Amino acid sequence: MKKGSFMSFSRPLGIKKASSAYLKLISAVLVTMSISVQSANAQKSSITLENALKRTLSNNPDLVVFDFKSSALDGESKMANLRPKMSVGVEVENVLGTGEVSGIKDADLTLTLSSVIELGDKVSGRMNVVSTKKTQLLTQRRIRTLDILGETTRRYINVIVQQALHKTEQRAEMLARTMLQTVSTRVEAGASSPLEKKRAESALSQARLSLLISEQKLNEYKRDLAIMWGDTNAAFAEVEGTLLSFPNSLSLEHMLSQLQSNPHVLLYADNYRVQEARLRVVQASQQFDIAWEAGIRRMQGINDTALVASISVPLNTKQRNLGEYEQQRALLDSIDYQKQAKIRELTRQLNQVISAKDQALLTVTTLQDNVVPTLESALKLARDGYESGRYNYIEWVTTQQQLIDMQRTLIKAAGLVHLRSADLEALTGIPVFSDSPSTSAQSSELLEKK
Helix, strand or coil: CCCCCCCCCCCCCCCCCCCCHHHHHHHHHHHCCCCCCCCCCCCEECCCCCHHHHHHHHHHHHHHHHHHHHHHHHHHHHHHHHCCCEEEEEECCCCCHHHHHCCCCCEEEEEEEEEECCCCHHHHHHHHHHHHHHHHHHHHHHHHHHHHHHHHHHHHHHHHCCCCCCCCHHHHHHHHHHHHHHHHHHHHHCCCCHHHHHHHHHHHHHHHHHHHHHHHHHHHHHHHHHHHHCCCCCCCEEEECCCCCCEEEECHHHHHHHHHHHHHHHHHEEEEEHHHHHHHHHHHCCCCCCCEEEEEEEEECEEEEEEEEEEEEEHHHHCCCHHHHHHHHHCCCHHHHHHHHHHHHHHHHHHHHHCCCCHHHHHHHHHHHHHHHHHHHHHHHHHHHHHHCCHHHHHHHHHHHHHHHHHHHHHHHHHHHHHHHHHHHHHHCCCCEECCHHHHHHHHHHHHHH
């Protein structure tokens, strides 16, 4: 960093390789920040994005809920695999009557075993429903994981931005102190009005107030980040990463071409398979089941036994299930249109986010390349000119304030670039940046394993 520069632009934001199963999804989020691998000698009081994401994923109730849902599907699978139950029955006839059938001397006792023979491969149909619901649950969990990782990343970015703003406020306070010292020296020498000293004292007080507010905001954003993994207090002094580095991003056309692999779109494919399986169950239910019963009858009156058996089949089962079939068929047909509507909505959101990101990036480029360097030079000229009596106090303080304001704007615009990039990855589930082939390749591999 050159002397006088307000922050370092030396390297992009980056993190170390993750190890957790769901942390493997973070590659798509990490490229947004372009965070570089941190040194092994990093201070213990700092935290990396990788650590923040690992803590979040290891202690997040939203993801634990999916474990219970998975257990519920395991139970549903066991029930779906059950065969029709067997029933044992006892029937007594010709007892406690009158005349010749009084008492139990002519009683007939029948012991039966009954059940149902399911036709139409109904068990396989029910098991297929549960199997497709498990796949659907994995996609839902992946979407929720990406949402959580995206929110953690956004809070991480907020901390980095506020850290940079805090350093800017520190510089503003330092410049205000330097200005007061210079003005005081000129006032004592009779070269400037005492009014200028009062203005400089007021400017220093305002700078110190802005510095205190900035520090409070920084602590607030740190707590917001720590809350993602359940801590109410941030047990770290700072987050690691630099802010101003932007690789070339992928185009809207490329991201649209990848929408079919978007987890939000894949969910509709899973929904379609689940609904298809349910429809097959309804179709199978149109195939009648055979109820059977068999047993032994003891006829007390003639002191003899005999076998008994019966079967029964329902009538008009197809017509009775026609309404349910039409209902499930309509739900199946509607999913494709829901998918098309989702793709259009994602396209609109991607277009808006990319536009906002490009605008912020244009602001960063303009301020970084033209405005801020020019104001840095102007500030030096204004200060030297004030000390030599060529410029007045207002010109110096105005130039200094413009520089601080542009530095704040530059930092916020850089933060917006990263925030919108994080939004893109949360929407698409794919790496945003094209000039990080190793990271992109690693992301694709990990997502396939997931």
